[in-house]
Amino acid sequence: MNIPDPFSLSYHNSRLLQESLKSNDLLAGKLVHARIIKSGLHFSVILLNNLMNFYSRTGCFSDAQLLFDEMPVKTIFTWNTLLSAYSRQAKMSEATEIFRKIPNRDSVSWSTIIMGYNQLGRFESALKVFDKMIKERVIPTQYTITSVLASCAAIKALDIGREVHSFVVKFGLSGYVSVVNSLLNMYAKSGDPMMTRVIFDRMEYRNTSSWNVMISLHMQHGRVDLARGQFEMMSERDIVTWNSMIAGYNQHGHDFDALCTFSNMLRDSLFLPDKFTFINALSACANLEMLKLGKQIHARIASTNFDTYGPVGNALISMYAKSGGVQIAQKIVEQSGISRLDVIAFTSLLDGYVKLGDLKPARQIFDSLKDRDVVAWTAMIVGYLQNGLNTDAVELFRLMVRDGPKPNNFTLAAMLSVSSSLTSLNHGKEIHASAIRTGQASLVSVNNALITMYARVGSINCARKVFNQIHWFRDVVSWTSMIMALAQHGLGEEALEHFEKLLAAGIKPDHITYVGVLSACTHVGLVERGRRYYNMMKDFHKIEPTLSHYALMVDLLGRAGLTQEAYDFIEKMPIEPDAVTWGSLLSSCKVYKNVELGKVAAERLLLIDPDNSGAYSALANLYSVCGKWDDAAKIRKLMKDGGVKKEQGISWVQIKNKFHVFGAEDGLHPQKDEIYKMMAKIWEDIKKMGFVPDTESVLHDLEEEVKEQMLRHHSEKLAIAFALISTPENTTLRIMKNLRVCNDCHSAIKFISKLSGREIIVRDATRFHHFKDGFCSCRDYW
Numbered sequence: 001m002n003i004p005d006p007f008s009l010s011y012h013n014s015r016l017l018q019e020s021l022k023s024n025d026l027l028a029g030k031l032v033h034a035r036i037i038k039s040g041l042h043f044s045v046i047l048l049n050n051l052m053n054f055y056s057r058t059g060c061f062s063d064a065q066l067l068f069d070e071m072p073v074k075t076i077f078t079w080n081t082l083l084s085a086y087s088r089q090a091k092m093s094e095a096t097e098i099f100r101k102i103p104n105r106d107s108v109s110w111s112t113i114i115m116g117y118n119q120l121g122r123f124e125s126a127l128k129v130f131d132k133m134i135k136e137r138v139i140p141t142q143y144t145i146t147s148v149l150a151s152c153a154a155i156k157a158l159d160i161g162r163e164v165h166s167f168v169v170k171f172g173l174s175g176y177v178s179v180v181n182s183l184l185n186m187y188a189k190s191g192d193p194m195m196t197r198v199i200f201d202r203m204e205y206r207n208t209s210s211w212n213v214m215i216s217l218h219m220q221h222g223r224v225d226l227a228r229g230q231f232e233m234m235s236e237r238d239i240v241t242w243n244s245m246i247a248g249y250n251q252h253g254h255d256f257d258a259l260c261t262f263s264n265m266l267r268d269s270l271f272l273p274d275k276f277t278f279i280n281a282l283s284a285c286a287n288l289e290m291l292k293l294g295k296q297i298h299a300r301i302a303s304t305n306f307d308t309y310g311p312v313g314n315a316l317i318s319m320y321a322k323s324g325g326v327q328i329a330q331k332i333v334e335q336s337g338i339s340r341l342d343v344i345a346f347t348s349l350l351d352g353y354v355k356l357g358d359l360k361p362a363r364q365i366f367d368s369l370k371d372r373d374v375v376a377w378t379a380m381i382v383g384y385l386q387n388g389l390n391t392d393a394v395e396l397f398r399l400m401v402r403d404g405p406k407p408n409n410f411t412l413a414a415m416l417s418v419s420s421s422l423t424s425l426n427h428g429k430e431i432h433a434s435a436i437r438t439g440q441a442s443l444v445s446v447n448n449a450l451i452t453m454y455a456r457v458g459s460i461n462c463a464r465k466v467f468n469q470i471h472w473f474r475d476v477v478s479w480t481s482m483i484m485a486l487a488q489h490g491l492g493e494e495a496l497e498h499f500e501k502l503l504a505a506g507i508k509p510d511h512i513t514y515v516g517v518l519s520a521c522t523h524v525g526l527v528e529r530g531r532r533y534y535n536m537m538k539d540f541h542k543i544e545p546t547l548s549h550y551a552l553m554v555d556l557l558g559r560a561g562l563t564q565e566a567y568d569f570i571e572k573m574p575i576e577p578d579a580v581t582w583g584s585l586l587s588s589c590k591v592y593k594n595v596e597l598g599k600v601a602a603e604r605l606l607l608i609d610p611d612n613s614g615a616y617s618a619l620a621n622l623y624s625v626c627g628k629w630d631d632a633a634k635i636r637k638l639m640k641d642g643g644v645k646k647e648q649g650i651s652w653v654q655i656k657n658k659f660h661v662f663g664a665e666d667g668l669h670p671q672k673d674e675i676y677k678m679m680a681k682i683w684e685d686i687k688k689m690g691f692v693p694d695t696e697s698v699l700h701d702l703e704e705e706v707k708e709q710m711l712r713h714h715s716e717k718l719a720i721a722f723a724l725i726s727t728p729e730n731t732t733l734r735i736m737k738n739l740r741v742c743n744d745c746h747s748a749i750k751f752i753s754k755l756s757g758r759e760i761i762v763r764d765a766t767r768f769h770h771f772k773d774g775f776c777s778c779r780d781y782w
Contacts, residue, residue, distance in 0.1 A: 014050050029054045049077050056085030080108045087116030107133075111144040114151075123151040127160060140167060142176040149182035158190035181209045188217040212240045219248030224257075239271045247280045255284035259293065272304070275312050282315040286348065291323035309336050314345035321345075321352035330361065341369065347379040354383050359392075377404050378411040385418055393418045394427060406438050413449040420456035423736045423763065424654055428453045444470060448477045455485030458734050458761040458768055476507050483516035489768045490778040492524030499533075511543050518552040522559060523767055525781050530556045551581040558588025559781070563597055579609045586615065587740075590622040598622045613639070613646045625696070651715035651737045655726045662718040664710070671722065676713075679721040683712050686751035694744035711744045716762060720749065724756060733760045740765050746782070750774050 020029040029051075036047055048071055055064035068074070068082050079102045086095040099105070099113050110133040117126035130148045133140065140148070145168060152161035165183060173179045180203055187196040196217055203210060211234050218227035231237075231245050242265045249258035262281040265271065273281070278301055285294035298316055301308060308316065313336045320329035329349055333341060341349075346365060353362040366372065366380045377400045384393035397415050400407060407415075412435050419428035432450060435441040447470045454463035467474075467482045479502040486495035499517050502509060509517075514537045521530030534553055537543045550573050557566035566585050570577050582605040589598030602619040605612060616639040623632035639646070652661040662669065669675060687693075698707040716737050723733045741749075741764040753760050754774035762769045770777035 014047060018050075020054060024058060026058050026060065029058065049075065049081060052078065053081045056081060056088075061085060061089070076102070076104060076106055076109070079103075080106075080112060083109060084112050087112050088119075090116070090120050092116055092120060092122075105138070107138055107141045107144060110138055111141060111147060114144060115147045118147050118151055121154075123154045123157075126151040127157065130164075134167070139171055140173075142173050142179050145173055145179050146182040149179075149186045153182075153186040153189040156190045158187075158192060161186045161190055177203075177205055177207055177210070181207070181213060184210060184213040188213055188220070193217055193221060208234070208236055208238050208241060212238070212244055215241065215244045215248070219244060219251070222252055224248065224252055224254060237269065239274055239277070242269065242271065243274070243276045243280065246277060246284075250280045250284045250287070253287075255287045258284040259288075259290075273300075275306075275310075278306070278312050279315040282312075282319040286315075286319040286322040289323045291320070291325055294319040294323055294325075308332075309340055311342075313340060314342045317341065317345040318348035321348040324352075326352035326356060333365065341365065343373055343375045343379070346376055350379050350383045354386050357387060359383055359387055359389065372404065374405040374408050374411060378408070378414060381411060381418075382414050385414055385421070388421075390418045390422050394422075397431075401434060407434060407440070409440050409443050409446050412440055412446050416446075416449040416453040420453050422659075423457050423734070424657075425454075425457045425459055425734065426654070426657060428457050428459075444473050444475055444478060447473075448475075448481050451478070451481040451485055455481075455488055456763075458763055460485060460489045460491070460768070460770075474505075474507075476502075476510055476513065479507060480510070480513040480516055483513060483520065487516050487520035487523055489770065490523050490782070492520040492526060495520035496526075496529065509537075509541060509543075511537075511546060511549070514541075514543060515548050515552065518549060518556065522552055522556040523778070523782070525560055527556060527560045527562070547575065547578050547581065550575075550577065551584055554581050555584040555588070558585055559591075561588075561592050563588050563592055563594045567597055567600070577604070579605055579612060582608070583612075583614060583618075586618045586622075590618055590625060593622070593626050595622060595626055595628070610642075611644055613644050616644055617646055647739065649715050649737065649739045651719040651735055653719045653723045653733070653735050655723065660719070660722060662715045662722070664715050665713045666715065666718055669718075669722070671725075674725055675718055675722045678725050679712060679717060682717075682721060682724075682752060682755065685755055686748060689751055689755065691748060691751045694742075694747060697742045697744040711748075714742065714745050716741060716745050717748060720752060720760060724758070729757070731758065733758055735760065735762045737762060737764045741769065741782075746776065746780070750776055 016028070016032045016035075020026075020032060032051075036051065048067065052064050052067045052071075055061070055067065064082060064085055068078065071078060079098065083095055083098050083102070086092075086098060095113060095116055099109060102109050110129065114126045114129050114133075117123070117129065127148065130140070130144070130151075133144070145164065148164050149161060151157070152164060161183075164186075168174055168179055168183065180199065184196055184199055187193075187199065196213070200206070200210065200214055211230055215227045215230050218224070218230065227245065227248055231241065234241065242261065245261050246258045246265075249255065249261060258280060262273075262277065262284075265273070265277070278297065281297055282294060285291075285297065294316075298319075301312065301316075306312065313332060317329045317332050320326065320332070326349070329352060333349070346369065349365065350359075350362045353359055362383060363380065366376065369376060377396070381393050381396055381400075384390070384396065393415070397407070397411070397418075400411070412431060415431045415434075416428065419425075419431055428450075431453075432441070435446050435450070440446050447466050450466045451463045454460070454466065463482065463485045467478065470478060479498060483495045483498050483502075486492070486498065495516065499509070499513070499520075502513070514533065517533050518530055521527070521533065530553065534545070534549070537549070538545060550570075554566045554569055557563075557569060563585065566588060570581060570585065573581075582601050586598055586601040586605060589595070589601055598619060602615050605615040609615070616635055620632045620635040620639070623629070623635065648663060650661055650663050652659050654660075660669065666672070693708045693711050695704055695707040695711065698710050702710075716735055719735050720733060723735070727733070741762060746769070749760055749762060749769070749771045751774065752758075753771040760771040762771065767778065767782060769782070
């Protein structure tokens with residue numbers, strides 16, 4: 001009987017272990033282990049190393065460790081096998097301990113520990129180990145270098161990457177394509193596109209990975225055409241190639257190209273889409289709002305039994321929410337569970353609900369999210385803001401400050417917009433304080449938003465203070481914000497001084513800057529300067545005028561009494577005038593009693609917006625001002641018969657964080673008796689000071705006594721009377737009104753400011769008026 005020699009038995013058992021490992025058959029491996037013992041081969045170092053490798057790779061670490069402990073002889077391969085087992089399982093504390101005990105560590109030992117740190121994302125630790133490896137004069141292999149370069153790329157450690165490049169040259173590793181590809185990747189991701197290109201051009205052999213790096217690099221820098229060129233030059237492509245193109249197109253707004261590439265991949269390649277393919281294709285559908293195509297992609301995902309939980313599910317939710325399928329998106333959320341919803345999907349879903357004007361489901365989802373980061377909080381706040389739910393936005397922000405993440409500059413900008421909408425200085429100051437506490441107050445974007453907020457709530461001095469604090473960091477938005485603020489407050493000359501300083505600083509104004517400049521000229525009647533700046537915008541800065549610029553020029557000319565010139569300007573406009581443009585001309589015609597031109601402006605305005613109550617009212621008022629009571633009555637009847645409701649004038653004031661709203665002849669306020677008594681006293685006192693009621697402001701054919709009573713109870717006067725009895729002496733009063741302040745109220749408030757010794761700031765539909773000591777900042781030009 002022939003007895004196999006030990007060498008043949010060892011070889012045979014080694015083959016059996018490899019086959020057991022390939023099939024991941026733990027039982028078969030253990031049977032081989034038993035045969036090894038039975039055959040008396042359990043002292044074979046080679047067999048025991050193979051056996052330990054089998055146990056470690058099948059997850060039997062305790063068996064591998066036990067075998068290691070019992071081995072009488074341990075080679076470097078033995079140590080490295082155990083080290084690799086712990087390293088692969090991210091048990092780096094145990095791996096590090098084994099690494100320290102290895103008597104003669106070789107390049108595999110060092111590479112194994114480096115790769116372990118790499119897989120855990122501990123890239124700095126991986127680089128420190130590599131540094132020690134070099135100091136101990138251990139020569140790295142291509143596997144070491146590829147891992148180290150991957151660490152450099154991950155943390156963009158360009159300087160260290162360059163040093164590693166020198167080792168590649170020194171140790172003659174440039175011939176390995178994997179090493180050169182790793183260099184390409186490192187330079188591309190670490191911000192050195194020029195070196196990436198040099199290495200790529202010098203490569204004697206390029207594989208698909210080499211081309212993929214270049215495509216990703218071009219897409220990363222927005223060079224879509226170059227990426228497309230590289231893609232078309234490739235003879236072989238893999239799934240990474242297709243995904244890089246689809247993702248790159250999607251990220252740079254070429255969504256149609258992304259979908260065409262996705263279609264070509266399905267038609268021309270043998271590769272099946274993976275989760276990255278589907279995510280980017282769905283994102284492109286979402287951006288293009290292509291609901292039908294998105295549904296087709298969803299059907300393909302479902303037909304292939306692809307996992308729709310996690311990123312793909314979130315991409316589906318985003319696609320449906322952005323494309324008008326909010327209800328389907330909601331069903332996916334319910335099926336997959338809110339806990340799996342990411343911030344992008346939530347934000348998309350929120351946007352979908354915002355479009356529907358229904359934020360209740362969005363808030364329910366928000367409240368159910370486990371990990372709400374600053375983006376989710378900000379998205380919810382912006383949702384409230386866009387739907388005019390400012391109080392809800394304020395309450396959520398306060399909850400965020402108390403229990404949530406630190407607000408970022410986008411959160412603060414949104415909240416400053418809320419404060420502007422609420423015209424609440426107190427809320428604005430609260431947000432400003434929060435910006436200081438969280439370290440956001442140094443950001444230019446936040447300061448720009450602060451300037452706008454303070455201007456809109458009537459505190460131009462606070463806006464100036466913020467603007468002065470960012471002296472060295474002003475951008476065009478900073479200057480524009482301040483110019484707009486000064487223009488709103490009637491400080492036209494100061495606004496234009498700032499514009500000249502902007503030009504002197506070498507900053508190029510944009511179209512919004514010129515809106516502020518022309519608005520400044522309009523509010524103070526600087527017609528010639530307005531013309532000059534308008535021409536400068538077109539001819540010098542090559543900015544094409546928009547409807548806003550045209551409307552401001554019409555307003556500038558009309559306010560100055562140049563109504564015919566304003567009409568001629570409209571007729572020469574290269575684009576169709578909008579309602580604002582004709583409305584500006586109509587308002588000027590009323591002031592200067594130009595009935596014929598006013599009729600034309602009103603007719604053109606009503607052609608654009610048939611339900612514009614302002615057009616009817618302005619024309620009726622124009623007839624009334626000119627004493628044409630019958631014509632005025634006809635217009636009002638026409639308005640009534642057409643079911644067009646006139647916008648009611650209201651004024652409001654904030655006292656102790658509560659808003660008090662007043663209409664004309666208001667009898668609903670709980671303190672109405674005190675308010676009317678106060679107003680009667682004020683009326684008598686200011687008449688003694690020389691105030692004469694402007695009964696022409698009452699555009700109805702009534703007795704003078706009745707007209708005077710109506711004037712006394714205008715909404716802004718009642719708001720001022722209430723504010724005077726509700727605030728301490730010397731307190732500045734801030735009154736807001738939804739319509740333009742009338743001549744009588746404007747004159748009366750000048751007297752009231754002198755009588756009370758208070759500064760009274762009134763914001764009407766177009767600007768701010770600062771009344772103090774009997775004068776107004778607008779100089780009676782508004």
